[in-house]
Amino acid sequence: MTIAFGFLAGMVLVSALGVVISRNVVHSALFMSGSFLGVAGFFVMLNAPALAAFQVLIYVGAVTVVILFGIMFTQRPQVRRYRSIINRQFWAGLCVAVGVGVFLSYVVAVEDWGSTAPGNGPREVAKIGRQLLGVAPGSDIFALLFQVVSVLLLVAIVAAIVVSRRKIGTGVDRGVEE
């Protein structure tokens, strides 16, 4: 377990660093999907296999593809110099991020979590389904949250279509005049 943990942690953190410091945007997107795969492995280790499947389907599949589409529409893939991809707050941002990371790690390390033991996660898909619908004991709030998130997704889909729709007669795609 420790070997798997170390492998996954290295995969997640190295890929996350690759997203930030990669000079090619497409490489950033691929590093991001590698990082998400590592998180899916963590979900398997944490007794949530259904969530790992969601993670692979939604993040490694859908979100990465959508972001690659965004890259395809907005820029040509090319390696750029660091000065052109990173703004002037490089060292200040690094200081802030290191401060946030050290502070969060310190807090979670010194906090007394009481008696912790692995194996409490909802391993069965039926259990996580009942919790999401709010019929499992202690999960009443999810009956509300589930519907709120459903409406939010609907609104977001409509908003995405409305915002990104091209007005008739305006705008030019690259190379294709209307």
Next chain:
Amino acid sequence: MPQMPSQAQQVLDALLASPALEAYLVVGAIMFAIGAWGALVRRNAVVIFMCVELMINGVNLTLVAFADFLPNAGGLGASYAVLVIAIAAAEIAVGLAIVLAVFRSRRTVNVDEVTSMRG
């Protein structure tokens, strides 16, 4: 099983033991910090979205670790993680739509060149 030296046995036990809750939490915290760094320093709006997704995944990892390790949590963290994934998907859809709209009118997605709302 042949008798092993006690030190080798200790190392083997440590390798086979399941990692503690704090290990998962620290990985999630470091992932969050790396995502925050990228969102602060990068210019490209699409890369900023990727870094925000990294931060969301760090938080998700923390939630699921709590759901698995804390006996009184009842495993509800996994359900919260499903909701977080749905909200992140909505965010990426709207965000990329805005990026496309900005690119269509400005021919750039660099966030420090889009300054029409600067006070």
